[in-house]
Amino acid sequence: GCQMAAAPAPLAASPIASNDPLAHPAPGEWTSDGRDYTAQRYSPLTQINAGNIGELGLAWYADLDTYRGVEATPLYADGVLYNTLAWNITTAYDARTGAVLWTYDPQVPREFGRLACCEPVSRGLALHGDKVIIATLDGRLIALDRTTGRPIWTTRTFPLHSGYAYSITGAPRVFGDKVVVGQSGGDLGVRGFVSAYDVETGAEVWKFYLTPSPTDTPDGAASDPVNAMMRATWSDEGLWRQLGGGANPWDAIAYDPALNLVYVGTGNAVPHSRYYRSNDEGDNLFVCSIVALDAATGAYRWHYQMNPGEEWDWTCTQSMIAADLEIGGRTRQVLMQAPKNGFFYVLDRATGEFIQAGAHVFQNWNEGFDAHGRPITSEAVRYTEEPHLVAPGPGGAHNWFPMAFSPRTGLAYFPAYQSAFVLARQPGWTPQPMRSNSGWGFVSTGEAAATRARLTQQANALEKAWLTAWDPVANRIAWQVELPRHGNGGAMVTASDIVFAGTTRQTFTAFDARSGRQLWEYPTQSAPVAGAISYELDGVQYIAINAGWGGGAAQIERGAGIEMPRAPARLLVFRLGGTAQLPPLPANASAPPEPPPLRASEATVARGALLFQQTCAVCHGQNAIGGVKDLRHMTAETHAAFTRIVLEGLLLDRGMASFADILSREDAEAIHGYLIARANEDWGR
Ligand SMILES: O=C(O)c1cc(C(=O)O)c2c(n1)C(=O)C(=O)c1cc(C(=O)O)[nH]c1-2
Numbered sequence: 001g002c003q004m005a006a007a008p009a010p011l012a013a014s015p016i017a018s019n020d021p022l023a024h025p026a027p028g029e030w031t032s033d034g035r036d037y038t039a040q041r042y043s044p045l046t047q048i049n050a051g052n053i054g055e056l057g058l059a060w061y062a063d064l065d066t067y068r069g070v071e072a073t074p075l076y077a078d079g080v081l082y083n084t085l086a087w088n089i090t091t092a093y094d095a096r097t098g099a100v101l102w103t104y105d106p107q108v109p110r111e112f113g114r115l116a117c118c119e120p121v122s123r124g125l126a127l128h129g130d131k132v133i134i135a136t137l138d139g140r141l142i143a144l145d146r147t148t149g150r151p152i153w154t155t156r157t158f159p160l161h162s163g164y165a166y167s168i169t170g171a172p173r174v175f176g177d178k179v180v181v182g183q184s185g186g187d188l189g190v191r192g193f194v195s196a197y198d199v200e201t202g203a204e205v206w207k208f209y210l211t212p213s214p215t216d217t218p219d220g221a222a223s224d225p226v227n228a229m230m231r232a233t234w235s236d237e238g239l240w241r242q243l244g245g246g247a248n249p250w251d252a253i254a255y256d257p258a259l260n261l262v263y264v265g266t267g268n269a270v271p272h273s274r275y276y277r278s279n280d281e282g283d284n285l286f287v288c289s290i291v292a293l294d295a296a297t298g299a300y301r302w303h304y305q306m307n308p309g310e311e312w313d314w315t316c317t318q319s320m321i322a323a324d325l326e327i328g329g330r331t332r333q334v335l336m337q338a339p340k341n342g343f344f345y346v347l348d349r350a351t352g353e354f355i356q357a358g359a360h361v362f363q364n365w366n367e368g369f370d371a372h373g374r375p376i377t378s379e380a381v382r383y384t385e386e387p388h389l390v391a392p393g394p395g396g397a398h399n400w401f402p403m404a405f406s407p408r409t410g411l412a413y414f415p416a417y418q419s420a421f422v423l424a425r426q427p428g429w430t431p432q433p434m435r436s437n438s439g440w441g442f443v444s445t446g447e448a449a450a451t452r453a454r455l456t457q458q459a460n461a462l463e464k465a466w467l468t469a470w471d472p473v474a475n476r477i478a479w480q481v482e483l484p485r486h487g488n489g490g491a492m493v494t495a496s497d498i499v500f501a502g503t504t505r506q507t508f509t510a511f512d513a514r515s516g517r518q519l520w521e522y523p524t525q526s527a528p529v530a531g532a533i534s535y536e537l538d539g540v541q542y543i544a545i546n547a548g549w550g551g552g553a554a555q556i557e558r559g560a561g562i563e564m565p566r567a568p569a570r571l572l573v574f575r576l577g578g579t580a581q582l583p584p585l586p587a588n589a590s591a592p593p594e595p596p597p598l599r600a601s602e603a604t605v606a607r608g609a610l611l612f613q614q615t616c617a618v619c620h621g622q623n624a625i626g627g628v629k630d631l632r633h634m635t636a637e638t639h640a641a642f643t644r645i646v647l648e649g650l651l652l653d654r655g656m657a658s659f660a661d662i663l664s665r666e667d668a669e670a671i672h673g674y675l676i677a678r679a680n681e682d683w684g685r
């Protein structure tokens, strides 16, 4: 079986469970990412209900002065709202009026923008006593004074220049007296780990590596006792030793104070292709798993691996929610997750036992589960040099967009995305340091090209997006509301049975939690991707949400018919009878500038296309469509400065660092040739 390697040691009783304010926030407070340790994103407030929601209006808003994605769940305590943006710029607002109390800019080196797969986003922050804690893109954990915003302590969570492409986009979490945080980089090359720090001093308490030691020597870490267990699931030779293997926890980490367990949701493997990574062998622990650790020591307790031998950029970093559910005639302490692979899982959170899982979208990887809950993976989705269809696609059937659970309805709510992609192993692939490292090819020739084109049509035909309500007891969809495109926001649910979520209609929308019937909708001038919160102040219930389209979904979707937002990101705060108004939208952008004539040879354009895919596409979009800046729409001045931008970091302040370490002048010119060719192909359509 894959869940339990050793009999778990007896669970230590938690010393902080009973008097920990983060375990039991007052009904009007929202003091941690998932509101409390269950991470249900369930607000007990009921003032806003189906009868009066028509009166819900904007109380105040704050311009966030960015067109980058804003993915953070804000936090609320004692009349103050805390928020964090791209580059970890953190602000405290008077929650009644929106007046800024303080802003702290940790001055993240913009060079780190290159290492973030999906924009230099931040998914949130943490509160503890007099501290606000942030985790910066460049790997610092910083505790700020809650009243002044001044740093109290700073700890580096990974070394600079480690050879791995580490960054942080996930929220830090406070569990009792510790701060726990992970990191990103699994699509470039990192060795994932999770670490815990003393909340008062920032001193490291424990560290647990999620892939085996690349040198087969002990790390001096909490993971050492299970290094051999992990190691036995990887090949002797393989690029995992060089690139770290991945499994990095870049989003959700959860906690049960009574069991004193920390649950770590781990990411995909790197390089993606198991053939290149691990000689096409093994489960590759702990990629795409939930790993339970002793909160006091970081010692291994159990794991469940959703995708043994993962190789499709499928992550298990998604929201993990704890609840006690009546299943099969007994009360189970469950942990729920809807990872990228299209299934919704219910595990026993004390033991890791697989209880049940069901698919909520079309998928073609799973042929069932064995008696221990280990999935039977179809051989048809493994890498070959022949293009073939794999569903879901690498964006996942559910990505980081926060999931919510209502103990009243018994349903879990999350934005779902049905998709597929065309996979083919790239022959003779070699790793690209500090670049995207998948090992799958984008380009096919001859007969394979025709197959690729046919399968791409099939994949496109499968695309659909919903807000999905899942019944974790009946193990099936309770209801679904179809939404126009991928990239819909996270969910929040209230005790008045209302689900709030951002949509790609560029709205913030309320649904009946039992039926999915739409109750209310507000045009936000940008698609809110983050999770909402609710708080109460002076007897008034508020709902707060960041509306800032961006991140991974936006990079794909901007090219696929979604309008670029014309308004900057904003923090929006609603209440019954709110009368604030957003300013009118600025006029539609004028037509893109005419590109210069194409002078590069066909061979140069082809070389530029390949370099673009390997180096630039993660931020600027596949086939140079969309992305954080659509490079088909460069102005004459940008064209004139192109090689200086790419090689000298002329636009570093905007997050476009120099690539001189991996691109020659000739390379940069080939990429420029490709972009001019793309602009000419598409211009004037
Ligand atoms: O493997 C990784 O380390 C890693 C990191 C991140 C990230 O930190 O944003 C994403 C992903 N993977 C990923 O696969 C993914 O789909 C994704 C979407 C987003 C986003 O912010 O919209 N981040 C990430």
Ligand SMILES: [Ca+2]
Pocket (backbone or CB within 6 Å): 186, 187, 267, 268, 313, 315
């Ligand atoms: Ca990834």
